[in-house]
Amino acid sequence: MDVQKPGRMSTAETRESGEIVARARAGDAEAWGELYREFAPAIFRFCRRALPTREDAEDATMEIFMKIRDKLDQYDATRPFTSWLYKVSANHCWDMLRRRKIRQDKETDDLETLPLEHPDPNQLDQLIEKRTSEEVRKALDKLGARARMALVLRYYSDMSYDEIADSLGVRRAFVGVVLLRARHELRHALEGTGAMAAGGVR
Amino acid sequence: MTSPPNDARPAGPGHLDEMTCMLYLERQLERSRALEVSAHTQSCDSCRTLLRAMERESRLLTRAMLEEEEPLPARIASFQERVRRSMQWIWMVAFGLGATAIYAMYTSYIEPVQTRMEQAGFGGTSLLSMLIFQGSFWNGWQSVVSLVEVLALVTIAGFALAFARKRIRRGSALALVVAGICGLFASPQPAAATEFRSGASIEIAKDETVKGDLYATGQDISIDGTLDGDLIAWGQEATIRGHVTGDVILFVQSARIEGQVDGNVRGFCNNITVTGTIDHNLMIWAQVIHVDSRGSVGRSITSFSQTLGVDGKVGRDMLIFNQSTRISGTVGGSIDERSETLTIEDSAQIDGPVKFEGEKEPHVSKKAKLASEVKFTQHVRHRQEFGKSSAFWAGVLAVAFALYGMVLFLAMPAFSQEAVQSAENIGASLGLGLLVFFGVLIGSIIAMCTLVGLFVGFSSLFVWLIAVFAAQPVVGALMGQWILGRTKETWPLIGRMMLGVFIIRIATLLPHLGWLIKLGVVLWGLGAISLALYRRFQPAIAAQAPYVPPSAPLTPAGGAAA
Secondary structure (H helix, E strand, O other): OOOOOOOOOOHHHHHHHHHHHHHHHOOOHHHHHHHHHHHHHHHHHHHHHHOOOHHHHHHHHHHHHHHHHHHHHHOOOOOOHHHHHHHHHHHHHHHHHHHOOOOOHHHHOOOOOOOOOOOOHHHHHHHHHOOOHHHHHHHHHOOOHHHHHHHHHHHHOOOOHHHHHHHHOOOHHHHHHHHHHHHHHHHHHHHOOOOOOOOOOO | OOOOHHHOOOOOOOOOOHHHHHHHHOOOOOHHHHHHHHHHHHHOHHHHHHHHHHHHHHHHHHHHHHOOOOOOOHHHHHHHHHHOOHHHHHHHHHHHHHHHHHHHHHHHHHHHHHHHHHHOOOOOOOHHHHHHHHHHOOOOHHHHHHHHHHHHHHHHHHHHHHHHOOOOOOOHHHHHHHHHHHHHHHOOOOOOOOEEEEEEEEEEOOOOEEEOOEEEEEEEEEEOOEEEOOEEEEEEEEEEOOEEOOOEEEEEEEEEEOOEEOOOEEEEEEEEEEOOEEOOOEEEEEEEEEEOOOOEEOOOEEEEEEEEEEOOEEOOOEEEEEEEEEEOOEEOOOEEEEOOEEEEOOOOEEOOOEEEEEOOOOEEOOOOEEOOOEEEEEOOOHHHHHHHOHHHHHHHHHHHHHHHHHHHHHHOHHHHHHHHHHHOOHHHHHHHHHHHHHHHHHHHHHHHOOHHHHHHHHHHHHHHHHHHHHHHHHHHHHHHHHHHOOOOOHHHHHHHHHHHHHHHHHHHOOOOOHHHHHHHHHHHHHHHHHHHHHHHOOHHHHHHOOOOOOOOOOOOHHHHHO
16 A cells, blocks of 8 residues: 555654653643644544544544643553544544434444445556545545544544444444445445445445 | 454455455565465556555555645643643742732732722712822832832743743743833823922922923922923822923823913822913813812813812813812813712803703702703612612623623634633733733823823723723633534624523622622633733744654654665
8 A cells, every 4th residue: 555554653753752641741832732732633633533523633633632731641551642532532422423323223234244345446546546536535424424434443543443443332343344335434424325335235 | 353454365366355455565464374365466567456446545645644634723722831741930020010000009008008099088978099109108209110110020030030041932921011011101201391309398499490390299299480391290289389391291180370380280199279371272181170260271171070169260171070060160161070079150151062961950040141041851869779789780781891892802702702712811910910911901091191101101091990890701702612612703702692691690799709700700701801912913833843854743843864
């Protein structure tokens, strides 16, 4: 893959942000401000992708940072700060969505059945070819909460399958299924109708 | 239970299934299986195309999610200040300064003024008149100026320190306020020709002539000679027996004008007696105003007082807001009066029409020479009704506030939104509100004491008043939002504001606690408005957030290049 994997920092950067985190943990207000300035845009965008409205995203961003400030001493400094940050964010957003009882019927079904088709590659290629980022974002808005969250965790936050399993509360073995189903849903949404969706979803 | 997806096998006639492709792309397959897939794609066009298509799909997804199609909301950019602990001390300083100022004001000025006022027969005056009249009692403005100056200096020093440490961004809101107050101090700097005199007694002797304006503070101020300029007097007693060629501005307990004033006489006094001549206008807030039979006012009289007696001559019109008025002299123009009683005596002569709005019929002597009959409009005493059905009047007041808020919200929808948003920042709003409430009030009054600062003082006081009254709608809108949820549209916001205002008005009816709630709401709202105003003039705040490139959401500029 030639796309830069997002959400992961180089060792030097990790060390640098590690220092800032350490200072913030020690109560250095300036470091805390730096931390906020550095990560707030990314966390806001994360929330924006995962949650239905802009207002929700704004609220969630602030709540997440309040949480982070309170929990900063629980952060294990041997692990990358960003993964912890995203983990907290993912948990917060997922809780928020679950509290609202956003319809989950789409997600509770057939997790156990594996989509093992070999879709028409050219059809899929064509579908992807024509789409702009804007269209993809609009399509994302139409997905079920879990499908959307799964895609965000994987393709925005670059979380590992283990981390995704943990955040979404599914077994590690089924993260792939959730992701693939999410992709199918997305193709559906991109198509408008399901007729051409590659993968022959439902 | 099915087997985990990692064990997925190719579907169809020898082709890879989609799940295997995805897991392969995401490096989730076991090594042996990955090698198999890799080998298969070497020979199978269809699978290779599928793999490539899915990879493009992943990239498209990542790109779509990482793109920054909208700027970081100002709310989030500004929220930083709330989570920064460093800001807390700023508000502590603000609260501290505010509390010190209030305490100092109370113990040094209000308390002694209250006692002295009672001794001087000022009992039962309103807060406004207390504020106005206290000028005649205290130790001189110098002490106030130095108090506020010290407060301002301390704050400025704090901010300079903070700026040097690059720690403050939003905190400079306070600096702005303080700078504003200092600006108010700076603006009424005296013109070169102004002479300052202070002391227990200030006198311009009979044969003395002073060129230029005179600013006098003292116990007794007497002008027996000639003052070729304006006179601004602060003190207990002021007597003009000589000649003032300019205007006279008085803040004294008792004033006597026995000589000649070529300009206007304006001021706030307990009592003023005119036995001499004022060529232009007389405009006075006082308890007792008396124009003696020898006294004359060349142009008009505007009076806000308890009792007004005119035995002498008035060249033109009279505008009167009094408790009682008695006229036995000559009035060249019309009289427009709102008061309780009006008495026109035998010797009176009024050349213009007389309009009187009051509670009782005017006493008009039949011998008096009037140009026309007195036009009388009877007034009902509202205050008594107020007591009887306070709930009704509270309702009326609530409606008035809601309407006022509606007008403001409609006139400035964007700014209202910002103000309501700022109100969410309770600590900052209250702190700033405290400072602005007292700072601007004191600053304006000080500025008004001098001619140059008069306009600045009046206009800032005016804006301050608008903001004080707008505080309730702003806080109301926030409370409405708490109940009915957030909104970005104007009319729904107005609806929430009205709900909130009614709740606040009901809360202010509570005995004992009511006034405290009212004060809290005013400080809170005023602070929110000030904060929003400050943000208006600082539009670059959102831009301060660092740009995070699409390719790496969690790495600042450096990471983007990777």
